[in-house]
Amino acid sequence: MQPLSLPDLNDRARTVFREIVDAYLASGAPVGSRTLSKLASVGLSPASIRNVMQDLEELGLLAAPHTSAGRLPTELGLRLFVDGMMQMTAPSAEERAAIDSGLQGGAIEDILGRTTAALSGLSACAGLVLVPRGEVVLRQVSFVPLSPVKALAVLVGTDGSVENRVIDLPPELPPIALIEAANYINARLEGLTLAGAAERLRAEIAENRAALDAATSGLIEQGIAAWSSDGSRAVLIVRGSANLLGGSAADLERARLLLGDIEGKEELARVLDLARTASSIKVFIGSENKLFSLSGSSVIAAPYRGPDGRVVGVVGVIGPTRLNYARIVPMVDYTAQTLSRLI
Known part of the structure; x- marks a missing residue:
């Protein structure tokens, strides 16, 4: 089966789908037809919206947690949204300043740790950086x-x-x-x-x-x-794991599983290592990677480069699939570009 793309959806379906994803990422709650019918951008009756939602569900882009509930985007739906529909927001001056402040002075390991901590705080996720391990002398x-x-x-x-x-x-x-x-x-x-x-x-x-x-x-x-045998293995630095805790009992259980994923640093480092070959940012959503199949987590990562343009490491965040991708993706990208300029 070929993956869905935007041309597979008509204008009405795209509008309804985008509004559902936006509302879900903002609230974490299922989105119902009555809520959507009040939006001027949709301009449809609840009955018409329910028909569109049913079509989107049959395409695998939406799911209903309960028969009488609204709809949530599936991982397939989030992938379609991230790849072709979201409107990214550039980091604000305050966010750029917070990231830049971690770059002031000290050994490179300290700089990477501070920058990752800043990224963690801004994104409310756990910050990650994959650092190339220096050769032992x-x-x-x-x-x-x-x-x-x-x-x-x-x-x-x-x-x-x-x-x-x-x-x-x-x-x-x-x-x-x-x-x-x-x-x-x-x-x-x-x-x-x-x-x-x-x-x-x-x-x-x-x-x-x-x-x-x-x-x-x-x-x-x-x-x-x-x-x-492992001299070239990279070192993974994690900051802000506590950001993953909180919310409902279901959120706590997901966080527990996610923290277990993070503790298995070698596996997580291998996931981040996949971003080394990417030309820019890389987004892993949920079960697209088997490591996150239980916790339902997403990783946003970008490579940073040395003076010769060669990739030397990867920086990113890990959190639930319900992330503000439009805000965090540019933030991670800015962090990677800033580290590249520094290094």
């Missing part, structure tokens, strides 16, 4: 035996970060191999990134300049590989 390494076949590899970076990985040991590896591996890394590879360390190790082995046996060199390679 080796300062010190040690290997701690855990069992005859397991060891804990401990890496200390020049930035003071400490990372641990459990690695497998080859059968009957002599204990001295752990000491020799650590000594080699600390003497020959200190000050290098993981990629640089792996390259130097390969070069020295090829040139027979590494006084290591096969077991020890294999241990070093395995340790470097263990740290490198």
Whole structure:
């Protein structure tokens, strides 16, 4: 089935649909025919409006929570509205100033955190920023035996970060191999990134300049590989999760599920990572992404770029599907553009 587009709706259906979505996003309540009949922009009787609403429901754009209630837009309806019908509102001077205030001074991580917090407060959502993780530079390494076949590899970076990985040991590896591996890394590879360390190790082995046996060199390679396996993984910063709480019991349950989605940061980071390849803003609505199929959440995200124009991260918000898209989409876009200018 081909997705619906605006040309599939006649003028009367478009008008009724737009008014229902606007009213729902403003109030969160189902919209009835009598309410719409009082709007000059609609100009139809309640009976005529009910006929149009029935047609829109059959198209999958509206749903009725109860037989006697008004209608709500479905996720399909929200997608149609966001892609082709909403009239976006540029951020006000006050909103731009609030976002800009987070950019004043400090380390880039602090700036990103403050900017995301400002975006969270303005949107009443949780603010998100996906930060590229810098490459670890080796300062010190040690290997701690855990069992005859397991060891804990401990890496200390020049930035003071400490990372641990459990690695497998080859059968009957002599204990001295752990000491020799650590000594080699600390003497020959200190000050290098993981990629640089792996390259130097390969070069020295090829040139027979590494006084290591096969077991020890294999241990070093395995340790470097263990740290490198997620070295390019981005870091997700979340601000303002408390904004998602409040409202009715149903809202609280949805918020509970949504907070669970946020706690699974790796999954959420993968969703945001999809926005890296977007030329501009990206909107994920509800079950379009399986992560939000239960909580009914929407993510609005936009990539921000470095001096060379390359995408370096993603900024956005997450909240219920009943968002003021027309206001928040430009706000997220402005934040991404501002971060791009700063970085």
